[in-house]
Amino acid sequence: MKKILLGVFTIVLAVAPLTAQAPVTGAADPESLFTSPDPKLNANKQVALHIMRDLLEANHWELADKYLTNEYIQHNPNVASGLAPVLKFFGSRKPTPIPDRKSWKTKVVSVTAEGDLVVVGIVREYPDPRAPGKTYTSTWFDMWRIKNGKADEHWDGATIAAPPVGR
Numbered sequence: 668m669k670k671i672l673l674g675v676f677t678i679v680l681a682v683a684p685l686t687a688q689a690p691v692t693g694a695a696d697p698e699s700l701f702t703s704p705d706p707k708l709n710a711n712k713q714v715a716l717h718i719m720r721d722l723l724e725a726n727h728w729e730l731a732d733k734y735l736t737n738e739y740i741q742h743n744p745n746v747a748s749g750l751a752p753v754l755k756f757f758g759s760r761k762p763t764p765i766p767d768r769k770s771w772k773t774k775v776v777s778v779t780a781e782g783d784l785v786v787v788g789i790v791r792e793y794p795d796p797r798a799p800g801k802t803y804t805s806t807w808f809d810m811w812r813i814k815n816g817k818a819d820e821h822w823d824g825a826t827i828a829a830p831p832v833g834r
Contacts, residue, residue: 700778
């Protein structure tokens with residue numbers, strides 16, 4: 668019995684690299700995902716839309732106080748809480764035109780809202796450690812708690828960034 672199980676396990680391990688995941692793809696019209704028939708959820712999704720498109724995609728951080736509270740609680744370990752630290756972290760990036768609804772560089776997979784939370788799933792591409800020069804896709808998320816029409820708290824899947832080389 669042990670030999671049979673070992674044989675099955677060996678075959679599974681040998682075949683596993685041959686099976687490929689289905690690539691993660693985004694919506695052709697990402698803005699269509701930021702709506703809801705429920706007025707409160709729709710309003711919350713619109714805040715997330717402006718954060719994703721106007722701030723994160725187009726780097727119009729001069730608009731941040733329209734969409735983020737001064738207290739903005741940050742759970743990303745690389746950015747301190749508060750509007751000022753977020754502006755310090757992102758604010759030096761060069762603004763680009765705000766894209767039209769079908770021209771986003773960020774590929775949005777899903778937008779889910781429940782109560783005061785909005786979760787946005789996006790495509791992330793990573794180098795494939797098994798195949799140098801190749802990449803694979805996975806899903807990243809950002810989640811915000813909306814309070815009085817602005818994002819007041821943020822979560823994502825970030826980990827602590829490595830220090831720059833040479834330090």
